[in-house]
Amino acid sequence: MDAAIGFVVAKGDAVDRARLSYLRMGTMAGEDILVATEAGQTLAGGWPAFYSGRVPSVDATCFRLAQLDDLGAIGRRPARSALHWLASRQRSDGTWQEDETLAAEAPPWAQPGDPEATLYLTANAGFWLAIAGDYQDRVARAASVIQESLSPDGTWPSYLVTGWLGAAVLFKSEMFYEAARMQVVLTDRLPDMSASDAAWLASALRRAGVSETDWTLIAARRRLAETQRSDGGWTSDDGEAFDVNVTLQAIRACR
Numbered sequence: 001m002d003a004a005i006g007f008v009v010a011k012g013d014a015v016d017r018a019r020l021s022y023l024r025m026g027t028m029a030g031e032d033i034l035v036a037t038e039a040g041q042t043l044a045g046g047w048p049a050f051y052s053g054r055v056p057s058v059d060a061t062c063f064r065l066a067q068l069d070d071l072g073a074i075g076r077r078p079a080r081s082a083l084h085w086l087a088s089r090q091r092s093d094g095t096w097q098e099d100e101t102l103a104a105e106a107p108p109w110a111q112p113g114d115p116e117a118t119l120y121l122t123a124n125a126g127f128w129l130a131i132a133g134d135y136q137d138r139v140a141r142a143a144s145v146i147q148e149s150l151s152p153d154g155t156w157p158s159y160l161v162t163g164w165l166g167a168a169v170l171f172k173s174e175m176f177y178e179a180a181r182m183q184v185v186l187t188d189r190l191p192d193m194s195a196s197d198a199a200w201l202a203s204a205l206r207r208a209g210v211s212e213t214d215w216t217l218i219a220a221r222r223r224l225a226e227t228q229r230s231d232g233g234w235t236s237d238d239g240e241a242f243d244v245n246v247t248l249q250a251i252r253a254c255r
Helices: 004-013 012-023 031-038 057-068 077-088 115-132 138-149 160-172 176-192 195-207 215-229 240-254
Strands: none
Touching: 004 115, 004 195, 012 031, 012 077, 012 160, 012 240, 031 057, 031 138, 057 077, 057 115, 057 160, 115 160, 138 160, 138 195, 160 176, 160 195, 176 195, 176 215, 195 215
């Protein structure tokens, strides 16, 4: 962890270092840092993706909530407005999809109408509403969608990331058996996971309240130990610009 902390201090920007301070010591960032992180929010409450102009995106809003959560700002008005917007975007069947106007530009994991993308976005939005704690009915509907998607062997018809976000939603919904089924699959996959995936998995499950002694988290920390670089950081699947973000996730997972 000392090496990871040194990497963030050396390579991160002011927001990254503020996230580090909050994760390590619970020190709230200054108002200028918080306002900068909250910038770009639409009047509706969500944040747009880089490709979506001013149309708020479910996926981008969840990413921004993760940053604000690392700053201790999940209770501030912008984050609460974003959570309210997410809740309002839940469809009648309990799922989430991106706005149809984004279909031409959205990446595969956010394509409106795509079943894999729909389950991923449902797990992601459900996760943040579960963390917020004020949207039990919405979370329960999301948990039911995730539960019903599971195969007898515990696998799910979507991306790998859907597994840990979905397991976290089920855990927060006290559907422990179903969450454990997904965790068995994730634990089996961990030896081959990228550092980026292992860090996100571990940080999400810890944020949901899964015990640090849980077998999945023990395996995730082992994978993080194997993949940490000599400079203290971890490599992001999305390019060097996101290495600090992955390292902060690893710190959250291991703190």
